[in-house]
Amino acid sequence: MSEDEELEAIKRRKMMELMAAQQGESKEERQEEEMLRQNILRQILEPAARERLARLKLARPDVAQVVENQLIMLAQSGRIYKKISDDELKEILRRLTSQKREIKIVRR
Secondary structure, eight states: OOHHHHHHHHHHHHHHHHHHHHHHOOHHHHHHHHHHHHHHHHHHBOHHHHHHHHHHHHHOHHHHHHHHHHHHHHHHTTOOOSOBOHHHHHHHHHHHHHHHSOOOOOOO
């Protein structure tokens, strides 16, 4: 077995272990994790920004999840020094969506 094949086998095994662990999580653990996430967001977002994020979660859950994950990661690493206002959250969302929506058409 070459090194690449061994590495791929290890990666595959780790992925299977992670998937099994995720499936094994109980409902209470998921609820506890969600409560922890909401507490962190409550600490770093102003009420208007939290409401906007909640509305976004209803309309575009995938985008809201990405934004929440980034904000939580920044908060845990100590890179957020003050509460994020609604205008600042709008700017974050604008930057995020403008990156995804850039479509370039080249005619030849």
